[in-house]
Amino acid sequence: MDLTLKVWRQKNREDKGGLETYKVTGILGHYSFLEMLDVMNEQLITQGKDPVAFDHDCREGICGTCSLYINGEAHGPDRKVTTCQLHMRMFNDGETIYIEPWRSAAMPVIKDLIVDRSSFDRIQQSGGFVSVNTSGNTQDANALPIPKMNADKAFDVAACIGCGACVATCKNSSAMLFVAAKVSQYAYLPQGQVERKQRVLNMVEQMDKEGFGNCTNTGACEIECPKGISIEYIAKMNREYLSASISSEE
């Protein structure tokens, strides 16, 4: 199939950037979306032009690196897939495809389609861990049984790959699904209880500091999340936050 691509080009953080139009031909349905971009870049390089920079790594939907806003949707029109798992059979011959970077004040564009997601790292650093030393002298792993339901719920949220699709798709650029996932994971596990209150307070504070918007419960994030994380966990975080902030002594 032949396609017209409208791709966001931006030299660096300071550049204003804009959409450029490229044509690609001979694309087959079994190409992944990123392989289609590989073909486009190969063409650009051969023509002596600067190829389009985009983030990608594992190309099997787990590392969370790829991050494209395709035809008005995070990770494109397919559901529960990342950009790298999106296949060209989802598109029609002659179609025009818009390819843009994530848009959020808290995730500025570095170059072309690549954004800076270090805000996510900083949120994690503010409390997304259990303060246990790595000495190996912890108690036996089976000393603390965990109800299967809690373990399963913790796993559901731990499946977050930190790609940022929730932020990209939210009309408010809110990161609450991402933060809720980490807060909930530890809130469901006994290991997370000691720091439970301080964790949610700190992580929400850091999230606000980074400049993400507020959640208005549109539910768009859970639809676009490649791992299908439910906004049920945002409610969980709200609960956690409410109880922590009421009982906090500071």
Added chain:
Amino acid sequence: MSVLDSKIPDGPLKDKWTNHKNHINLVNPANKRNIDIIVVGTGLAGGSAAASLAEMGYNVKSFCYQDSPRRAHSIAAQGGINAAKNYQNDGDSVYRLFYDTVKGGDYRSREANVHRLSEVSGNIIDQCVAQGVPFGRDYGGLLDNRSFGGVLVSRTFYAKGQTGQQLLLGAYSALNRQIAKGKVTMYNRHEMVELVKVEGKARGIIARNLETGELERHSAHAVVIASGGYGNVFFLSTNAMGSNATAAWKIHKKGAHFANPCYTQIHPTCIPRSGDHQSKLTLMSESLRNDGRIWVPKNMEDVLAIREGKLMPIDLSEEQRDYYLERMYPAFGNLVPRDVASRAAKERCDAGYGVNKTGEAVYLDFASAIQRYGKQEAAIARIKSPSVDEILKLGEAVIESKYGNLFQMYEKIVAENPYKTPMMIYPAVHYTMGGVWVDYNLMTSVEGCYCIGEANFSDHGSNRLGASALMQGLADGYFVLPYTIGDYLSKEISTGAIANDSAEFIQAEREVSDRIEKLMNIKGTKTVDHFHKLLGKVMWEYVGMARNEEGLKRAMKEIKKIRTDFWNDVKIPGDKNSFNPELGKAGRVADFLELGELFAKDALHRNESCGGHFREESVELDGEQKGEAKRNDEDYAYVAAWEYKGEPADAILHKEELEFKDIELKQRSYK
């Protein structure tokens, strides 16, 4: 006398590690504050090492080429992690795990290291659970185990099909905690491009900031390389696009010996290549082979009809199918080890029986498992004389509960429903057992330079057992390196801060910038990927699943030619002082073009078949094992460690003889 001193402690095998820890030199807490350590890579090994070292009090600088340490490719491991916990009371023990690992590695690993690995395996699970890693549990709330990779016990811990992800996020969280405390300084989107040695000791690295193109000089008292494997030398592999050997190769060129590069694991159950634009291969957990039957058509006309789309695989009767693994290995059937299953698939496809357009695919069929489970479930549900549809429905539900996520992934990629038509699979490069040579303390042959995880060679011999890679990465990072590094650093307490403006640093930086300048100035006609694909083709063709002398010699010659062409004709767009992914890639491919040749040289010199390395010249000639791999313990029970001497072809071989005191060497048989 070998130049390799493995520093294996004396004493009985089971006491070596304990004794070693008891007598090793330590650094006192006040002194640790004055010591800097660089860790390159943030996967299971690098991430856990950086976190542990920082927690002990060292100042750590951690580097990754990704935008966040959480994205290291350890994240993609699916199956699980082994540990000798014996929770299932099936007779597992540290010794059994040790034994299985040495045997699985086809007796080419270092006994003492493997035993240590088994000893600490239990701690890993304790540690990860304490960090909040959500392992799979049973209804009693206790940890669940599965059996993996054809061993006799259930010792594999798992978190659905995302075990690697959960373990990595655990290490990432420990790392985050130290970053927040200021004990780790994190350098994202930074690539190590050179090792700096001062008076023979590793004293720092030159790193390139991938966003700005700037070169940075980072000094430290020790350098730890945890940059993963080199499977991408094949271009197509299950590795991430960015996975590379550059850090490991740079230290090799500065004096670290590179061991057993030819030991590569080729995983049998990957989704086949669909065409020339394929950029990577996707692995599906080998647990699929527990229920899937592997076959190709018996008759060539059926193969051709299937390729042309005139015939569907389900239309072939049982008599028209060749269940070749069941035919060749009646005892193990579809569950033969990875290397055997992979070679058999290649053999069938080379003979022309491949079932897709590229001719490189075999079927993995769940129809009989669906029937079997369906009937079973019907019996459980007390359905008398169930209909065909009922059986199918019940059977498919069982398969879905076991492999649902894999089936969904397959359907997304291939656009065929694997419940209704057999899956297509083909082997793909997955893991590299070879790597930088290290001693018992995990130090390379460069003083002060350590290497851990997949990047080193030490624990898996010539073939890795399923669910052992995660175990090794975390063992090295959490529980081995943090202790053993103290032995060296205890001598560095009075060294003081390392200056990064010494002549050595300036020289190293200049070499890097000259190399980049040279690359940019080639201004040729072909893209980096063009050369990488050429290299991959040669590697796959001659240094892949089956190797012979003629092919390997040819491979060495061809790789050298591709390398020459690369340095004359590569075209790198953009400039060096901005975010230029093509330039980064060019540097990595340049290193692969050297490593590939050493890889072939190593495979050429090892005229035996062992584990992942199959030499066509070394097979059993008669008897029951006729045609199977033949190991030669007499001549090749050693680690081949190569010393860099300018050209890969000129590398000098050093042998570390392997001694097996606690294990009897046996030939593997799966007939």
Added chain:
Amino acid sequence: MSKGLSSSSVGRKVLMAVSGFFLMFFLMQHFVINLFSVISADLFNEVSHFMGTNGLVQFVLQPVLLVGVLFHLGMGIYLDVKNKAARPVKYAMDKPSENSNWMSRNMIITGIMVMLFLGLHFYDFWLPEIKDKFIDGKWDEPTKYFTHLQHKFQDLARIVIYCISFVFLSLHLLHGFQSAFQSAGFNHNKYTPTIRKLGNLYAIIIPAGFVFIALFHYFKQL
């Protein structure tokens, strides 16, 4: 609680939910009283007189309501401004309808429309009440309410505006009802589907009821 709730994103969200709950409760109560006007003029006058003269209602609940309305409005606008600023560069191509409904994305529009109507509503009913009671000092007029109501519902233009406003209110509530529960942290596999259904019922029945009452009085007086 000092700095947490009012200054954090989650806290503000909870406060929006709490004020929303309060307003929804008030709306319900208002609806029931209005419904009395359909049943019996006397009953309506009686209840209205009680509400209009009871000290607790006048001096405690009324100010709380006023603050609630203003807070909900003010915070809503403030959050919307902040949310817009969180995405300084917009997408050239965006398809929000693929993953969310119109109501959820346009609370600020439906909300402001409702508030504009409230302006008219205050002008019609509340301001005259305040003038009567606090400026003219006329507290004891137990029968004026029904007449007043009938009078306002004679005007076709008002009826049209009234009906349109309640369409906006309905849209606002279709998202707002269940959203308030989510914000307050209540999302439960077992109960949330019921809450959503209840929310849809509430969001349709209550505004439809108000419209019915208005039309009832209009047509009765034709």
